[in-house]
Amino acid sequence: xxxxxxxxxxxxxxxxxxxxxxxxxxxxxxxxxxxxxxxxxxxxxxxxxxxxxxxxxxxxxxxxxxxxxxxxxxxxxxxxxxxxxxxxxxxxxxxxxxxxxxxxxxxxxxxxxxxxxxxxxxxxxxxxxxxxxxxxxxxxxxxxxxxxxxxxxxxxxxxxxxxxxxxxxxxxxxxxxxxxxxxxxxxxxxxxxxxxxxxxxxxxxxxxxxxxxxxxxxxxxxxxxxxxxxxxxxxxxxxxxxxxxxxxxxxxxxxxxx
Amino acid sequence: xxxxxxxxxxxxxxxxxxxxxxxxxxxxxxxxxxxxxxxxxxxxxxxxxxxxxxxxxxxxxxxxxxxxxxxxxxxxxxxxxxxxxxxxxxxxxxxxxxxxxxxxxxxxxxxxxxxxxxxxxxxxxxxxxxxxxxxxxxxxxxxxxxxxxxxxxxxxxxxxxxxxxxxxxxxxxxxxxxxxxxxxxxxxxxxxxxxxxxxxxxxxxxxxxxxxxxxxxxxxxxxxxxxxxxxxxxxxxxxxxxxxxxxxxxxxxxxxxxxxxxxxxxxxxxxxxxxxxxxxxxxxxxxxxxxxxxxxxxxxxxx
Numbered sequence: 001x002x003x004x005x006x007x008x009x010x011x012x013x014x015x016x017x018x019x020x021x022x023x024x025x026x027x028x029x030x031x032x033x034x035x036x037x038x039x040x041x042x043x044x045x046x047x048x049x050x051x052x053x054x055x056x057x058x059x060x061x062x063x064x065x066x067x068x069x070x071x072x073x074x075x076x077x078x079x080x081x082x083x084x085x086x087x088x089x090x091x092x093x094x095x096x097x098x099x100x101x102x103x104x105x106x107x108x109x110x111x112x113x114x115x116x117x118x119x120x121x122x123x124x125x126x127x128x129x130x131x132x133x134x135x136x137x138x139x140x141x142x143x144x145x146x147x148x149x150x151x152x153x154x155x156x157x158x159x160x161x162x163x164x165x166x167x168x169x170x171x172x173x174x175x176x177x178x179x180x181x182x183x184x185x186x187x188x189x190x191x192x193x194x195x196x197x198x199x200x201x202x203x204x205x206x207x208x209x210x211x212x213x214x215x216x217x218x219x220x221x222x223x224x225x226x227x228x229x230x231x232x233x234x235x236x237x238x239x240x241x242x243x244x245x246x247x248x249x250x251x252x253x254x255x256x257x258x
Numbered sequence: 259x260x261x262x263x264x265x266x267x268x269x270x271x272x273x274x275x276x277x278x279x280x281x282x283x284x285x286x287x288x289x290x291x292x293x294x295x296x297x298x299x300x301x302x303x304x305x306x307x308x309x310x311x312x313x314x315x316x317x318x319x320x321x322x323x324x325x326x327x328x329x330x331x332x333x334x335x336x337x338x339x340x341x342x343x344x345x346x347x348x349x350x351x352x353x354x355x356x357x358x359x360x361x362x363x364x365x366x367x368x369x370x371x372x373x374x375x376x377x378x379x380x381x382x383x384x385x386x387x388x389x390x391x392x393x394x395x396x397x398x399x400x401x402x403x404x405x406x407x408x409x410x411x412x413x414x415x416x417x418x419x420x421x422x423x424x425x426x427x428x429x430x431x432x433x434x435x436x437x438x439x440x441x442x443x444x445x446x447x448x449x450x451x452x453x454x455x456x457x458x459x460x461x462x463x464x465x466x467x468x469x470x471x472x473x474x475x476x477x478x479x480x481x482x483x484x485x486x487x488x489x490x491x492x493x494x495x496x497x498x499x500x501x502x503x504x505x506x507x508x509x510x511x512x513x514x515x516x517x518x519x520x521x522x523x524x525x526x527x528x529x530x531x532x533x534x535x536x537x538x539x540x541x542x543x544x545x546x547x548x549x550x551x552x553x554x555x556x557x558x559x560x561x
Contacts, residue, residue, distance in 0.1 A: 001290075002290060002291060004529075004530070004531060042528065042529075047323040047475075047476045047504070048322065048323055049320060050320060050323055050324060050325060050475055050476070050524075050528060051320050051325060051527060051528060052527075052528065093530065217315055217316070218315070218316045218317070218318055218319070219318075220318050220325070220327070220527045221281075221287075221526065221527040221530065222527075223287045223288075223290075223291075223530060224283065224286075224287045225281065225282055225283040225287040225288065225526065225527070225530075226280075226281065226283075226318070226327070226329070226527055227283075227303075227312065227317070227329045227332050228315075228316075228317045228318040228327065228329065229315070229317075230312070230315060230317070230332070231315070240309075240311050241311060241312070241332065246287065
């Protein structure tokens with residue numbers, strides 16, 4: 001169920017160039033079940049900035065009622081968020097959207113998780129849940145350069161993890177698709193979150209595989225009421241447009257026109 | 259006695275708080291968060307004769323204390339709204355104000371004639387002020403004769419009172435208000451969004467795919483207040499005011515200049531519980547102003 005809560009900051013840590021890890025505590029955590037869902041954050045009580053910021057859920061710890069999100073402090077809103085200290089309150093609305101279907105991969109099968117940049121965080125909770133049910137996971141994570149790499153260790157603890165950087169300063173050089181061509185991994189289902197060209201390339205590289213892609217777009221309300229974050233669909237679904245916030249952000253491959 | 263009750267043509271509002279058209283869909287999303295029966299009324303998303311896909315994305319851009327949008331009247335079309343959205347809303351004890359849009363007079367008339375027969379539609383809101391579509395919308399709302407003619411044509415077929423939603427993108431809004439009153443409008447809703455633009459800092463090009471978008475949010479409130487202040491003195495029909503309302507104090511400002519009820523738009527995106535929160539705050543605000551009932555505040559700026 002969607003709730004609104006002033007959640008308390010437990011920890012705030014810069015983990016890479018411009019990338020922050022924020023841990024929040026509160027009852028709302030208990031509503032979080034599916035990886036790939038997001039929260040909508042009001043970073044200030046004032047009218048500036050006015051709108052909420054959608055940020056994906058990276059890790060859920062129901063036992064301690066804590067969750068983590070990773071975000072890039074790039075714009076006005078996320079810069080304000082990055083200044084929050086332990087004990088500060090943050091207005092959270094969530095959990096929102098439909099995340100990655102963990103049930104689509106059977107125990108004993110292999111899932112390929114492909115992330116690009118700030119699309120990597122939701123794959124972490126996904127990998128945790130897949131591993132918990134006995135799915136073997138392979139992680140292929142792309143970043144701009146060595147300064148932007150994060151969570152390599154965390155993913156490595158869950159399965160084979162490969163890092164690729166666009167400038168070659170860490171791991172292999174190029175895009176995730178270059179690395180995938182080399183690795184030629186054997187898997188049953190793929191899950192991905194990252195830039196559109198990456199999602200498109202994945203769909204083309206694995207035309208016969210079951211896959212799930214997470215999208216992003218400028219959002220207004222985050223709950224499906226404002227019709228701001230629509231995406232165009234392919235012929236396989238009846239609707240012309242789907243809303244990324246409430247119909248997605250995760251869709252099965254082939255649904256969104258890329 | 260219900261201190262918050264307001265009576266308007268076709269509408270008995272248990273309180274003057276109405277979510278604004280385009281900011282509340284058809285209510286389904288907010289029904290997951292609170293009981294829609296709490297609201298004074300609901301202005302549903304603009305409905306056109308045929309399905310409309312709306313504009314390409316990006317459709318929104320944040321601005322100082324506001325936002326631009328260019329959704330482009332995306333909606334599932336009249337038949338779907340009649341068959342699914344309105345019947346679904348019947349489970350709630352709340353009057354519906356149906357926002358009607360079109361590209362030519364015949365479209366408006368066709369939608370109005372049909373949608374005004376739905377049992378829970380108690381009034382129409384004629385959208386002659388959408389700034390984000392190529393034809394129709396604002397074209398009807400920026401010329402007094404056209405606005406008056408369209409109002410009269412819709413009045414002829416509508417089974418319920420007709421409110422006309424005015425555009426602030428005009429030189430003299432009082433003239434348009436008088437024209438729709440002369441055309442037979444039962445009420446006015448105002449203001450729609452102001453046409454604006456925001457640029458991408460790197461490219462110098464507009465962020466919104468449509469180029470321009472409609473500006474809403476707290477930034478536009480002083481304009482709305484001024485326009486309602488002016489119109490109230492020149493027309494007799496009631497006004498439902500809107501433009502940047504985020505709290506109970508804002509509501510009181512709108513009532514003071516002469517609105518009989520208000521609509522809350524952009525604030526629903528910031529705080530989805532804003533409407534019920536404002537409704538809960540209002541009695542205390544009345545106490546602070548030593549006011550018995552909310553209608554006592556209407557038009558007090560002019561007394």
